[in-house]
Amino acid sequence: MRAKHQGKARKCTSDIFSPAQRTFGSTPFDYNENTFEILDPTNFNKARVREFGQNRMVHNAIWFKALKVLPGQKVYDFDKAKNTSTVVCEHGSQGYNLRGITIQQCVDECAETWM
Secondary structure, three states, X not given: OOOOOOOXXXXXXXXXXXXXXXXXXXXXXXXXXXXXXXXXXXOOOHHHHHHOOOOHHHHHHHHHHHHOOOOOOEOOOOEHHHXXXXXXXXXHHOOOOOOOXXXXXXXXHHHXXXX
């Protein structure tokens, strides 16, 4: 029996989201980590996000808090760079929702909202 790999997420090398990764709830973990770090490099950098592990619920909670998008919502653009640019603009237009909060606060708020 093979042991399950518990290391970092596989790095996605394509510049375009695959057909299976075209909603915010299915975007690759490495893409999420890079984008969260752009949105708030202090509280949402890769090291802090990785402390919570590769957990889809945590990533969905951060997306929801940052942009008010649900996991089933389609990404803004299938091109990753264009999507990131739009995400950054949208985050700013909504008042930089991630500033001054922690990852745990995102998770707690979404748990209250979704349950």
